[in-house]
Amino acid sequence: MGMPSPLPVRDGVGATRLHVPLSGDWPTVSAYMIERFFHLDRERLLTRFDRGEIVARDGSALSRDTPLGAEEFVWYYREPPVEKAIPFEVEVLHQDRDLVVVDKPHFLPTTPGGKFVQNSALVRLRNLLDIPELTPIHRLDRATAGLLMFSTRRETRGAYQLMFENRRVQKVYEAVSDRPSDWDPSAFPLVYRNHIVKNRSEVCVRVDTAREPNSETLIELLSADEHSVHTLLRPHSGKMHQLRVHLAALGLGIRGDGFYPVLLPEAPDDFERPLQLLARELHFVDPLSGTPREFRTARTLKEGVA
Structure with missing residues (x-):
């Protein structure tokens, strides 16, 4: 503690x-x-x-x-920055004595930091629900939308955090990518692995091809058309930017991603062009009750394909 x-x-x-x-x-x-x-x-x-x-x-x-x-x-107390408002609301899908599950919009960070304090899921929810001890059990990138879980009580928080540490939570994502010219749908489903390294001074992660893989994702094809590829992603590990890196390595960089495969110059948020990555489902056995639990986002990707 x-x-x-x-x-x-x-x-x-x-x-x-x-x-x-x-x-x-x-x-x-x-x-x-x-x-x-x-x-x-x-x-x-x-x-x-x-x-x-x-x-x-x-x-x-x-x-x-x-x-x-x-x-x-x-x-x-840090003096609050002058913030640009994020014009999307975080939606509470479930609340009980120990757990809050929400649908986070694109552009909203999980926790306060840098330019965003009041415009973070944690601060908005603490104020909305009047739970000062509310704490995220895991995190989503600011650019990623979808399911996010919070603990309401310090006494039971460790049990939920341990689920994620021991990989007892099945997470399911979906993404939309531009269809590459050499697209081969027969390659899917596939399991992609590599070794991801995050250096403190760099915003992007790096891939070390000389080391044993420390990240793994099962990638399945949902649908495709002449312009887009819609995939379902089941990460076995939880490395930073893992899904974005894995799809980019396959030539399927996620639509709207300014980090991978190429880091683009920093630009103001374009609320009309969110990253097409969605944390869609969470499945786990509740460590307190032993009951199987399933949650699914109510959001959809703006640029999904038929």
């Missing part, structure tokens, strides 16, 4: 915890933070200390003169 925050969830967002060195060249905690967050205005940061907005583990406020070494961890 993580270190509990002395500050409550506010507007659906939890406080940020910062580790502060116990010794070093800074006379005070505030001096360390000024250097650590050099891109922020110095006086504005010091004013936050004066207002009692930087607190210790017991919730007591630190001053701008609190000496370095007095506290190893401090907590504070």
Whole structure:
């Protein structure tokens, strides 16, 4: 269990915890933070200390003169960014004492970060359902729509998280790709494997052909026409961007994907052209009740084929 925050969830967002060195060249905690967050205005940061907005583990406020070494961890609320609204709603499909299952739209991130805080599924749901402890059990890419599960209680959260860690959840996706010129429908169904590596400083994952596969997807053909290929995807593993990488490797890069097979320059969201990838189904045996459970999205891909 993580270190509990002395500050409550506010507007659906939890406080940020910062580790502060116990010794070093800074006379005070505030001096360390000024250097650590050099891109922020110095006086504005010091004013936050004066207002009692930087607190210790017991919730007591630190001053701008609190000496370095007095506290190893401090907590504070990040100042919210100016956000561009995501004009799509997250829809609750199921809610019980321990579990919430929702239909996430394209463009909405699972958790707050970077440019999106209030415009994240987690913050919207905490505010909508008034459940400050709500926590995602797994994640979907911001660009991907479909089923997403959240835990409502810390006491039972681990049981659901363990399902995903032990691959006891069957996940089913679907995607639409442009039909390549050398299209061969007889190749499907097929199982695709490779070794995916995520480097911290890079937005895309890399494929290491020299290493044993660590990702696997069963890919089935749903339908095709002269322009499009519609596939059903059953991942056996859950590596970052796995489905996007696997289809791109087969010449079936997902329509609307600005990352694979080629990383395109960053551009504003085009709400008329979402990534054609949908988390369609979730199947598992509930770890608390032992009951088989199935959920299916109510969404469809905008550019599906007949």
